[in-house]
Amino acid sequence: MILLRILIRNAFRNRLRTGLTILGITIAILAFGLLRTVVSAWYAGVAASSATRLVTRNAVSLIFPLPLAYKDKIRQVDGVSHVSWGNWFGGIYVSEKNFFANFCVDPQSYLALYPEYILSDRERKAFLSDRKGFVAGRKLADRFGWKPGDTVTLKGVIFPGNWDFVLRGIYRGRDRTIDETQFLFQWEYLNETVRQRYPSRADQVGFYMIGVASPERAVDVAGAIDRLFKNSLAETLTETEKAFQLGFIAMTEAIVMAIQLVSIVIIVIIMAVVANTMAMTTRERIGDYAILKTLGFGGRQIALLIFGEALVITGIGAAIGMALTYPAARAFGSTLSNFFPVFNVARETLWLDLGAALVVAVVAAVIPTQRAIGIRIADGLRRIG
Amino acid sequence: MTTEAPAPIIDVRGVSKSYRRGEVVVPVLHDITFTIAPGEFLSLMGPSGSGKSTLLNLVAGIDQADSGRIVVEGVDITRLTETELARWRANSVGFIFQFYNLIPVLTALENVELPLHLSGLSRRARREHALTALDLVGLSHRLDHFPGQLSGGEQQRVAIARAVVTDPTVLVADEPTGDLDRVSAGEVLDMMARLNRELGKTIVMVTHDPRAAARAHLKRHLDKGVLSADDPAENPD
Numbered sequence: 077m078i079l080l081r082i083l084i085r086n087a088f089r090n091r092l093r094t095g096l097t098i099l100g101i102t103i104a105i106l107a108f109g110l111l112r113t114v115v116s117a118w119y120a121g122v123a124a125s126s127a128t129r130l131v132t133r134n135a136v137s138l139i140f141p142l143p144l145a146y147k148d149k150i151r152q153v154d155g156v157s158h159v160s161w162g163n164w165f166g167g168i169y170v171s172e173k174n175f176f177a178n179f180c181v182d183p184q185s186y187l188a189l190y191p192e193y194i195l196s197d198r199e200r201k202a203f204l205s206d207r208k209g210f211v212a213g214r215k216l217a218d219r220f221g222w223k224p225g226d227t228v229t230l231k232g233v234i235f236p237g238n239w240d241f242v243l244r245g246i247y248r249g250r251d252r253t254i255d256e257t258q259f260l261f262q263w264e265y266l267n268e269t270v271r272q273r274y275p276s277r278a279d280q281v282g283f284y285m286i287g288v289a290s291p292e293r294a295v296d297v298a299g300a301i302d303r304l305f306k307n308s309l310a311e312t313l314t315e316t317e318k319a320f321q322l323g324f325i326a327m328t329e330a331i332v333m334a335i336q337l338v339s340i341v342i343i344v345i346i347m348a349v350v351a352n353t354m355a356m357t358t359r360e361r362i363g364d365y366a367i368l369k370t371l372g373f374g375g376r377q378i379a380l381l382i383f384g385e386a387l388v389i390t391g392i393g394a395a396i397g398m399a400l401t402y403p404a405a406r407a408f409g410s411t412l413s414n415f416f417p418v419f420n421v422a423r424e425t426l427w428l429d430l431g432a433a434l435v436v437a438v439v440a441a442v443i444p445t446q447r448a449i450g451i452r453i454a455d456g457l458r459r460i461g
Numbered sequence: 462m463t464t465e466a467p468a469p470i471i472d473v474r475g476v477s478k479s480y481r482r483g484e485v486v487v488p489v490l491h492d493i494t495f496t497i498a499p500g501e502f503l504s505l506m507g508p509s510g511s512g513k514s515t516l517l518n519l520v521a522g523i524d525q526a527d528s529g530r531i532v533v534e535g536v537d538i539t540r541l542t543e544t545e546l547a548r549w550r551a552n553s554v555g556f557i558f559q560f561y562n563l564i565p566v567l568t569a570l571e572n573v574e575l576p577l578h579l580s581g582l583s584r585r586a587r588r589e590h591a592l593t594a595l596d597l598v599g600l601s602h603r604l605d606h607f608p609g610q611l612s613g614g615e616q617q618r619v620a621i622a623r624a625v626v627t628d629p630t631v632l633v634a635d636e637p638t639g640d641l642d643r644v645s646a647g648e649v650l651d652m653m654a655r656l657n658r659e660l661g662k663t664i665v666m667v668t669h670d671p672r673a674a675a676r677a678h679l680k681r682h683l684d685k686g687v688l689s690a691d692d693p694a695e696n697p698d
């Protein structure tokens with residue numbers, strides 16, 4: 077108890093130095109937390125993937141389509157429970173800077189495959205019954221102030237022309253990991269229009285989304301689908317939704333690595349700052365430690381004082397940094413919602429923050445503790461006065 | 462009928478000590494031998510660098526001799542491990558230093574209570590002991606003051622209270638009046654004399670101050686690491 081009192085009072089003996097060190101730790105933990113959240117956001121699609129969903133695309137590249145006719149053959153594969161399909165539309169709303177993901181999908185089967193997109197029955201019915209209807213995620217609707225019944229025009233790039241849609245529903249994610257920035261409209265609307273304007277591109281889909289009865293069967297079902305279309309004009313590549321999402325991330329792996337590296341560098345820098353603070357404080361208090369040793373206190377108690385002080389300083393900085401991570405992430409996420417539709421501070425990030433703070437405190441205290449314990453009492457006492 | 466002399470409380474035999482300064486070995490104490498009887502008040506005098514403080518540190522168990530034996534209250538402290546020595550210091554010796562050596566972040570009461578945290582006493586008992594010790598040195602009204610809020614004399618009185626709170630038989634004092642004005646120095650010496658006289662504490666005091674040395678029963682001189690013969694002090698009282 078007395079040691080606890082000493083270490084807490086010691087921590088605030090030099091208020092300016094302690095304050096600046098805490099500020100440094102706060103900023104480091106905040107930066108570390110935000111960078112880890114960016115990495116989590118990068119993997120948000122992977123995290124939200126279902127083990128019972130497969131994606132089938134053209135084996136050559138995602139930009140090449142597949143015939144609509146495949147859907148019936150896929151449906152007959154043993155283990156397949158649902159088949160849906162869609163295309164990346166790539167439309168622009170007013171200006172390119174307003175980027176958001178927009179897909180045309182077969183609405184009935186798609187919504188059945190994605191129960192995590194929550195729509196009211198009324199909205200669902202309205203969407204399914206209106207060929208030009210679309211549903212938007214809550215965040216996307218909020219961003220542009222869209223209300224049900226509003227007409228929204230997208231400028232097609234892959235499918236040129238102006239495309240009018242009517243908002244029929246605003247979906248919410250089942251939990252915070254679900255992307256609420258998507259724009260989904262009916263594949264039939266696209267196909268009918270394409271048939272009139274570009275007949276050769278009709279009845280083509282960009283991808284199939286396939287539901288499997290159980291996750292254990294996913295690999296077998298994927299193999300069976302790909303074997304079905306082997307040696308055809310459009311061979312398929314079927315993979316789990318998670319593998320499909322990871323394939324996208326692999327393209328930007330270097331950036332993710334760089335972010336992770338920077339987050340570690342920040343921790344190493346703050347470790348050096350805290351180690352410097354602890355080295356200075358221990359040097360100043362070598363006389364106090366010598367007095368304690370003279371009175372009969374041992375190395376373990378001296379170590380407790382130094383490690384404890386490092387933990388108090390680091391703990392306060394880390395707690396403030398972690399608390400600030402939430403508002404900072406909210407501000408960061410809303411500014412960069414175009415790039416990171418899901419930007420939530422994960423519980424793992426907080427554990428990493430705590431772990432990093434603990435490592436910083438322990439590493440920073442090791443050498444000062446060795447010095448304080450190792451010094452002869454007589455030499456320590458000589459530093460007083 | 463003959464009266465037997467009491468067994469010495471401190472028995473120093475053939476103790477030598479040297480320090481290493483880089484490649485050079487500097488001898489500090491040469492073959493020191495002396496004894497101190499229980500309840501004795503001894504002052505060690507000598508010029509700077511003569512080895513007084515080193516000898517005091519050896520007797521108090523805060524430094525290790527190169528050779529020789531030091532027996533205090535029947536315990537050969539030269540044979541104790543670091544941990545055993547720490548435990549022995551906590552129970553058997555009280556320390557009074559020139560610069561008081563109080564912990565600056567603890568109040569007077571907490572400083573006095575500090576050694577008792579190693580004694581296994583209850584919180585209440587620790588507090589009672591500390592209050593008694595502070596009362597003994599006349600500082601009951603300064604319990605919650607930090608060392609920085611006390612005068613030099615008051616700080617040294619807190620240090621004396623801390624030294625006696627565990628009720629050790631031996632007190633060691635290294636220049637206890639070296640940082641004090643004449644009045645405060647007189648008060649501190651009065652207090653040490655009282656502890657010796659009324660509570661029977663054996664005191665070994667290193668000092669440069671002849672007035673302080675005169676309060677002791679015995680004076681010994683150290684010069685270049687060699688101890689002179691006994692020299693009964695002239696008591697100005």
